[in-house]
Amino acid sequence: MIEIKGISKTYDSINAVAALDMTIQPGRIYGFLGPNGAGKTTAIRMLMNIIIPDEGTILFEGIDQRPPSNQIGYLPEERGLYQKISVFETLQYFAHLRSVSHPNDKIRAYLQRFDLGNRLQSKVSELSKGNQQKLQFINTILHDPQYIVLDEPFSGLDPVNQLLLKEILEELKQAGKTIIFSSHQMDQVERLCDDVALINQGQLITAGELKTIMKSEGVQRLQVTPVNEKDLTHQCFSAFISERKNGSVFIEIDGHSKQDIIATLNKSIDLKSVKVAEPGLEEIFIHLVQGSSS
Amino acid sequence: MNAWKIAWFEYRRRIRSKWFIIGTFGMPILILGISLGTGYMAGSGAGIETKNFGLIDETGFYGEQLSLVLDKRFADNETPPFNIAVSMGSFESLKTQFDELVNDKTLDGYFVIPYDFISNPVLRNYSRSSSTFRSSDVIESELKELLIKEKASSLQLSEDVLEEIFFDVDVAHFDIGSSEERETEELIADYIAPFIFMFLLFLGIFTGGQLLLRAVLEERSSRVIEVLLSTVSYNELMGGKILGLGLLGLTQSAIYLIVAFFAGSYYDLSIITPAIGLLYFTYFILGYLLYAGIYIGVGALFDSEQEAQQAIQIITFIAIIPMVLWTMVIENPNSTLVNVLTYIPLVTPFFMMIKIAVGETSIFQIVTSIIVMIISVYGSIRLAAKVFRTGILLYGKRITLPEIYRWLRA
Numbered sequence: 001m002i003e004i005k006g007i008s009k010t011y012d013s014i015n016a017v018a019a020l021d022m023t024i025q026p027g028r029i030y031g032f033l034g035p036n037g038a039g040k041t042t043a044i045r046m047l048m049n050i051i052i053p054d055e056g057t058i059l060f061e062g063i064d065q066r067p068p069s070n071q072i073g074y075l076p077e078e079r080g081l082y083q084k085i086s087v088f089e090t091l092q093y094f095a096h097l098r099s100v101s102h103p104n105d106k107i108r109a110y111l112q113r114f115d116l117g118n119r120l121q122s123k124v125s126e127l128s129k130g131n132q133q134k135l136q137f138i139n140t141i142l143h144d145p146q147y148i149v150l151d152e153p154f155s156g157l158d159p160v161n162q163l164l165l166k167e168i169l170e171e172l173k174q175a176g177k178t179i180i181f182s183s184h185q186m187d188q189v190e191r192l193c194d195d196v197a198l199i200n201q202g203q204l205i206t207a208g209e210l211k212t213i214m215k216s217e218g219v220q221r222l223q224v225t226p227v228n229e230k231d232l233t234h235q236c237f238s239a240f241i242s243e244r245k246n247g248s249v250f251i252e253i254d255g256h257s258k259q260d261i262i263a264t265l266n267k268s269i270d271l272k273s274v275k276v277a278e279p280g281l282e283e284i285f286i287h288l289v290q291g292s293s294s
Numbered sequence: 295m296n297a298w299k300i301a302w303f304e305y306r307r308r309i310r311s312k313w314f315i316i317g318t319f320g321m322p323i324l325i326l327g328i329s330l331g332t333g334y335m336a337g338s339g340a341g342i343e344t345k346n347f348g349l350i351d352e353t354g355f356y357g358e359q360l361s362l363v364l365d366k367r368f369a370d371n372e373t374p375p376f377n378i379a380v381s382m383g384s385f386e387s388l389k390t391q392f393d394e395l396v397n398d399k400t401l402d403g404y405f406v407i408p409y410d411f412i413s414n415p416v417l418r419n420y421s422r423s424s425s426t427f428r429s430s431d432v433i434e435s436e437l438k439e440l441l442i443k444e445k446a447s448s449l450q451l452s453e454d455v456l457e458e459i460f461f462d463v464d465v466a467h468f469d470i471g472s473s474e475e476r477e478t479e480e481l482i483a484d485y486i487a488p489f490i491f492m493f494l495l496f497l498g499i500f501t502g503g504q505l506l507l508r509a510v511l512e513e514r515s516s517r518v519i520e521v522l523l524s525t526v527s528y529n530e531l532m533g534g535k536i537l538g539l540g541l542l543g544l545t546q547s548a549i550y551l552i553v554a555f556f557a558g559s560y561y562d563l564s565i566i567t568p569a570i571g572l573l574y575f576t577y578f579i580l581g582y583l584l585y586a587g588i589y590i591g592v593g594a595l596f597d598s599e600q601e602a603q604q605a606i607q608i609i610t611f612i613a614i615i616p617m618v619l620w621t622m623v624i625e626n627p628n629s630t631l632v633n634v635l636t637y638i639p640l641v642t643p644f645f646m647m648i649k650i651a652v653g654e655t656s657i658f659q660i661v662t663s664i665i666v667m668i669i670s671v672y673g674s675i676r677l678a679a680k681v682f683r684t685g686i687l688l689y690g691k692r693i694t695l696p697e698i699y700r701w702l703r704a
Contacts, residue, residue: 074524080519
């Protein structure tokens with residue numbers, strides 16, 4: 001378990017991170033989400049002990065000490081690779097630093113899995129951005145660490161490789177690894193996380209189990225699909241807070257009962273289907289940020 | 295342990311790079327090529343242009359005599375440095391004509407031997423530029439000899455007597471306790487050797503320093519630094535880099551010294567003794583560590599190599615002092631100025647190396663200079679570690695001097 005207790009970091013009187021509290025349970029995927037400039041990278045660097053917090057502590061298994069480097073894998077936000085050496089030498093060097101036994105076999109196996117098997121002797125600078133990101137990810141997990149910390153791991157990857165990465169993260173979770181990753185693309189990753197922390201302008205908006213947050217913080221909406229498409233703009237919707245999207249109207253349930261809404265609409269138009277729409281994480285985030293600022 | 299792993303990585307990847315091989319073997323070849331090449335060019339007469347001078351001889355005697363001795367003097371030169379055309383007559387009558395010849399560039403200049411030259415020996419020179427300056431030295435010395443002969447004959451002294459009076463003095467050089475005269479090549483080698491030691495030290499220290507700067511900037515700009523710092527500590531990373539590139543510098547120095555040793559042996563010169571070799575490596579290590587601190591500190595402060603190089607130039611400028619003053623140190627190794635400069639840590643290794651190679655130092659100076667260096671190295675590395683730790687992750691931020699001062703005090 002990782003406990004982050006009240007960490008803060010200020011740069012030139014700007015609070016990059018302010019009194020952040022988070023608890024990361026072992027064997028789970030923890031999403032650290034927020035828009036660009038929210039303070040995610042600063043918080044992750046503090047977690048990695050790359051920068052020292054001005055205040056607060058970070059406990060690994062109850063101890064105020066970073067675990068040994070062979071138990072933690074870190075993927076920085078920007079590419080952290082030597083450009084002028086080969087793919088194989090890059091992985092060999094870091095494997096050597098982390099005392100990986102029989103590294104060459106592991107390196108070959110991972111490169112095969114990520115479709116980089118034929119790029120063993122290529123210089124890093126010759127790889128595309130996406131392939132460099134894959135190489136960096138291999139470098140993060142090659143030593144089979146217990147904790148995996150990924151800062152924006154999906155950036156630069158095409159949809160196929162994003163899927164592959166998600167698949168591998170699921171496998172690592174199954175293997176009991178604790179995974180923490182940050183992302184600004186919330187909807188893209190929400191299905192991957194067990195727990196999330198939403199952060200904005202250095203401050204924690206909310207944190208906890210994703211399901212619970214979805215349930216408690218999400219604005220319940222009814223997804224209504226009329227029989228006639230022209231009814232999408234019918235006046236009867238003006239009685240509610242609503243939004244038109246993909247051939248349906250989404251109505252906020254807030255303050256009304258589902259039955260009342262359906263009854264009101266039925267008086268004016270024919271409905272093809274009515275269902276409760278699951279709120280997206282991004283919507284929850286916007287809702288919470290707006291709520292906290294008002 | 296991690297520091298050694300980093301050191302080995304840095305050492306291995308650079309020693310195999312073509313730039314290291316080109317730098318290590320190319321630099322001495324280039325320097326040797328330039329010195330031999332310029333020597334050949336100077337000796338071959340290439341680049342020398344024969345100048346044309348006029349000479350107005352008011353005495354009606356010395357001009358012709360001078361022309362004869364100069365012909366004799368330059369008889370073996372394919373390209374004599376100058377020709378001289380003698381005209382007898384007064385300056386007043388010939389002046390306009392000669393001035394015109396100079397102005398239309400037929401002549402580079404002209405000389406005037408005045409009528410009272412024997413009692414007032416002043417040779418006048420008229421020219422467009424200072425390029426005739428060196429030639430007048432030759433004319434002056436030849437005329438002086440002619441005057442002496444003239445005066446001797448007026449005193450009725452024979453040629454034999456003159457030869458008795460004017461003779462050259464030779465100096466024969468011996469080592470203390472030796473009866474064998476030293477050869478000129480040996481003397482030159484002895485004179486040049488201290489410079490070579492200092493130069494090799496200079497080359498080794500600054501090659502290592504520059505590589506260190508580039509290594510830090512490379513990791514900083516490619517953000518590899520973050521992955522490394524999540525794996526090793528700041529001190530391991532900094533220590534590993536200093537160690538790895540220091541070993542590279544040592545390898546380079548060892549190659550140079552071995553080459554110098556065999557080259558010396560070939561010419562039967564013993565310029566490298568075990569003691570000098572040992573002290574060379576001692577000063578190399580201390581000098582390198584001192585500059586390593588500076589280079590690492592600067593590397594941690596700047597985003598671009600251009601900015602970092604500009605900042606480092608100030609330091610390099612100080613280190614050039616021994617390159618400029620080396621002849622002074624060789625000739626006055628124990629003057630007050632040299633002794634004071636010797637204890638300025640940035641130049642201590644270079645000055646000490648010259649003094650040691652000249653053989654003009656004491657155990658006391660060696661010990662005290664090493665103590666001064668050890669203290670300076672400690673300070674340099676300590677301060678560098680503080681700057682490195684704070685500055686290395688501050689991207690895209692212009693760091694001010696008060697900020698650095700705050701970090702150093704922290």
